[in-house]
Amino acid sequence: MKHTIAILVKDHPGVLARVASLFNRRRFNIDSIAAGHSEKKGITRITIVTEGDDNILEQITKQLNKLVDVIRVRDLPKEASVERELALIKVSTKSTDQRTEIMQLVDTFRGHIVDIDKQALTIEVTGTEDKINAKLKLLESFGILEISRTGKIALARGAQRILN
Amino acid sequence: MKLSGTEIIVECLKKEKVEVVFGIPGGAIMPLYDTIYQKATFTHILTKHEQGAVHAADGYARATGKVGVCIATSGPGATNLVTGLANAYLDSIPIVAFTGQVISPLIGTDAFQEVDIIGITLPITKNNYLVMDIKDLAPIIKEAFYLARNGRPGPVLIDLPKDIQLAQTEFHYPENYRCSGYQPKWKGNLNQIKKAAQAIQEAKKPIIYGGGGIINANASEELREFVQKTNIPVTTTLMGLGSFPAEHPLSLGMLGMHGSYYANMAISEADLIIALGTRFDDRVTGNAKNFCPQAKFIQVDIDPAEISKIIRVDIPIVGDLKYVLTKLIQLVEPKQEKDWLNRIATLKENNPLKYRKDNHLRPQYIIEKLYELTKGESIIVTDVGQHQMWVAQYYRFGHPRSCISSGGLGTMGFGLPASIGAQIGCPEKRVICIAGDGGFQMNIQELATAIHNKVPLVVLIMNNGYLGMVRQWQELFFGKRYASTSLEGSPDFAQLVQVYGGKGIRVSTIDDFNSALVQALSERQFFLIDCLIPPEENVFPMVAPGEPINKMLGGNES
Ligand SMILES: Cc1ncc(C[n+]2csc(CCOP(=O)(O)OP(=O)(O)O)c2C)c(N)n1
Numbered sequence: 091m092k093h094t095i096a097i098l099v100k101d102h103p104g105v106l107a108r109v110a111s112l113f114n115r116r117r118f119n120i121d122s123i124a125a126g127h128s129e130k131k132g133i134t135r136i137t138i139v140t141e142g143d144d145n146i147l148e149q150i151t152k153q154l155n156k157l158v159d160v161i162r163v164r165d166l167p168k169e170a171s172v173e174r175e176l177a178l179i180k181v182s183t184k185s186t187d188q189r190t191e192i193m194q195l196v197d198t199f200r201g202h203i204v205d206i207d208k209q210a211l212t213i214e215v216t217g218t219e220d221k222i223n224a225k226l227k228l229l230e231s232f233g234i235l236e237i238s239r240t241g242k243i244a245l246a247r248g249a250q251r252i253l254n
Numbered sequence: 255m256k257l258s259g260t261e262i263i264v265e266c267l268k269k270e271k272v273e274v275v276f277g278i279p280g281g282a283i284m285p286l287y288d289t290i291y292q293k294a295t296f297t298h299i300l301t302k303h304e305q306g307a308v309h310a311a312d313g314y315a316r317a318t319g320k321v322g323v324c325i326a327t328s329g330p331g332a333t334n335l336v337t338g339l340a341n342a343y344l345d346s347i348p349i350v351a352f353t354g355q356v357i358s359p360l361i362g363t364d365a366f367q368e369v370d371i372i373g374i375t376l377p378i379t380k381n382n383y384l385v386m387d388i389k390d391l392a393p394i395i396k397e398a399f400y401l402a403r404n405g406r407p408g409p410v411l412i413d414l415p416k417d418i419q420l421a422q423t424e425f426h427y428p429e430n431y432r433c434s435g436y437q438p439k440w441k442g443n444l445n446q447i448k449k450a451a452q453a454i455q456e457a458k459k460p461i462i463y464g465g466g467g468i469i470n471a472n473a474s475e476e477l478r479e480f481v482q483k484t485n486i487p488v489t490t491t492l493m494g495l496g497s498f499p500a501e502h503p504l505s506l507g508m509l510g511m512h513g514s515y516y517a518n519m520a521i522s523e524a525d526l527i528i529a530l531g532t533r534f535d536d537r538v539t540g541n542a543k544n545f546c547p548q549a550k551f552i553q554v555d556i557d558p559a560e561i562s563k564i565i566r567v568d569i570p571i572v573g574d575l576k577y578v579l580t581k582l583i584q585l586v587e588p589k590q591e592k593d594w595l596n597r598i599a600t601l602k603e604n605n606p607l608k609y610r611k612d613n614h615l616r617p618q619y620i621i622e623k624l625y626e627l628t629k630g631e632s633i634i635v636t637d638v639g640q641h642q643m644w645v646a647q648y649y650r651f652g653h654p655r656s657c658i659s660s661g662g663l664g665t666m667g668f669g670l671p672a673s674i675g676a677q678i679g680c681p682e683k684r685v686i687c688i689a690g691d692g693g694f695q696m697n698i699q700e701l702a703t704a705i706h707n708k709v710p711l712v713v714l715i716m717n718n719g720y721l722g723m724v725r726q727w728q729e730l731f732f733g734k735r736y737a738s739t740s741l742e743g744s745p746d747f748a749q750l751v752q753v754y755g756g757k758g759i760r761v762s763t764i765d766d767f768n769s770a771l772v773q774a775l776s777e778r779q780f781f782l783i784d785c786l787i788p789p790e791e792n793v794f795p796m797v798a799p800g801e802p803i804n805k806m807l808g809g810n811e812s
């Protein structure tokens with residue numbers, strides 16, 4: 091089963107290496123990892139999507155909590171959180187017709203064109219992982235040149251916060 | 255007043271009441287050594303290899319319960335610490351290691367003697383620090399000592415770029431330190447403790463399975479009191495030896511791969527297993543899937559990550575063992591399960607440890623004799639191999655911190671340097687190092703450290719001419735093909751010690767051994783006895799790898 095884990099860590103050099111090394115060393119897998127500033131200065135929020143049963147999730151949580159730089163660890167269940175991922179997709183365009191076709195498609199799935207060139211369009215899409223995958227599928231036939239995805243980020247629904 | 259980085263380190267060590275440090279200097283750590291030379295209040299012991307330094311710090315920590323400290327230079331000095339740090343990490347031993355590092359502008363450039371020791375030791379330290387700002391130095395040292403000794407102890411490394419050692423700042427040592435990232439839960443949850451008490455009350459065949467956590471928590475007294483009240487038999491891991499007196503009628507000795515037959519049988523029949531400060535290592539459980547499926551489990555540990563890691567337990571308690579046991583003693587009613595105690599007594603009586611008693615100088619005899627002469631009042635330090643298991647089986651440890659052995663990592667070469675540390679930490683005690691002829695040669699250079707510093711160790715070499723433990727496995731599981739396990743070419747250890755300036759004697763008969771041991775114990779100087787023992791003696795009983803622990807080879811011949 092897939093789990094989304096939010097980890098608040100002290101913004102120290104090497105802290106990502108510590109977290110990644112722990113996953114690697116204990117054979118926990120990482121589907122995606124995203125990191126950035128949190129609402130509090132000096133604290134970074136890392137979101138990791140991992141795969142494993144409840145026992146593995148429990149071990150991951152406990153082992154992460156042992157890291158001195160780790161402040162909080164929370165499993166964010168799908169039903170109780172909002173999840174997003176951002177993807178930039180570069181698609182090749184061979185003709186004006188094709189370009190119009192892509193632009194319409196992007197419009198209907200509410201993506202944005204963020205760069206245009208004679209040979210290519212770059213599209214920004216956000217959504218859940220599934221939605222992004224679906225959009226990628228739609229764009230596949232035009233020829234995808236490059237993809238960059240952020241990996242999932244998530245927040246619990248409602249007013250609750252991880253840090254009080 | 256401003257102090258330099260190295261003056262700050264020396265001041266901090268003073269504040270932490272450090273009495274002795276072990277290490278070797280080199281380019282990147284010279285400023286620290288220069289300050290130690292001029293200003294240190296502690297003793298510095300120069301070892302002959304950094305592995306010797308870290309194992310000595312480790313032995314010192316195990317024997318005294320204090321934090322062991324070691325120092326190495328950058329690059330090769332730092333990498334030489336790696337085995338020792340891993341060893342301390344796996345056995346939860348408090349160590350603070352300082353390493354020199356190239357000047358900070360050169361970090362990352364593959365400068366002379368630069369290695370990423372932080373990266374290398376990431377998975378084998380409780381935490382580690384690269385100091386990049388002189389202002390961080392004192393708080394980091396404070397945190398390092400706090401982390402090393404609190405909660406589940408472990409090694410911490412501080413990497414010190416040379417320019418930081420030389421930089422200056424105002425010195426202030428934080429007195430009341432609170433580490434936001436690490437606050438061990440000391441008090442066990444009272445509801446859980448009540449549940450445990452209830453389960454203990456109801457159990458018909460309870461057993462205590464204790465580990466090194468009892469020793470780390472200084473909870474031996476509480477354990478004894480608890481057993482006094484409940485009459486529950488106790489078996490321990492290698493790391494737990496000494497936490498409960500072997501002479502106690504309810505002691506079952508060690509369990510596991512080379513545990514006593516009766517300990518393995520008793521735990522396999524138990525209906526309640528009370529796991530105290532122990533982590534269900536595979537050397538204990540055999541195939542964990544088959545480990546005591548009949549039993550209910552209580553597990554007490556200060557480290558939440560150990561709870562249910564290997565076996566899902568019924569009643570988990572995260573907390574300090576001293577605290578939890580004290581509560582349990584208050585909560586349980588006195589009890590005595592007569593049938594179970596009779597069963598335990600029968601198991602013990604019918605299946606004693608045994609070996610051939612003839613006119614050969616057998617290793618088991620050596621340990622029995624040593625016990626007889628020392629009355630269990632010594633600190634016994636072992637190396638790793640067959641001799642280690644014979645010590646665990648035949649020496650009847652009576653006190654916590656009297657058995658010092660590399661458990662989790664099984665590090666050959668640990669024995670000699672660790673005994674130096676133990677003896678320096680406990681000068682009034684008798685420290686005896688028992689090593690194999692293989693492992694002794696892995697840190698044999700520390701003979702110079704011991705003898706030069708007049709460390710009065712008694713060393714017994716169990717000389718079987720083999721990497722014995724491996725040879726035993728080859729005999730039993732690899733068709734007697736003794737691939738690279740003969741130690742032909744070893745020196746005469748007694749003569750070698752004499753060259754270093756110590757006393758050494760080689761013995762091959764029971765009589766010669768007896769008189770040599772009596773002499774060694776009557777003196778107070780470095781004394782090595784090289785014991786020629788039968789080359790193909792095996793350690794029994796034994797659980798073959800992958801088997802459940804109640805299936806033992808050479809267990810109940812009676
Ligand atoms: C550093 C290290 N290398 C290899 C081993 C594997 N090993 C375990 S026991 C053993 C043999 C030890 O031989 P010796 O020191 O003579 O002790 P004996 O078993 O003969 O008592 C070996 C090679 C180890 N535990 N540690």
Ligand SMILES: [Mg+2]
Binds near residue numbers: 692
């Ligand atoms: Mg040997």
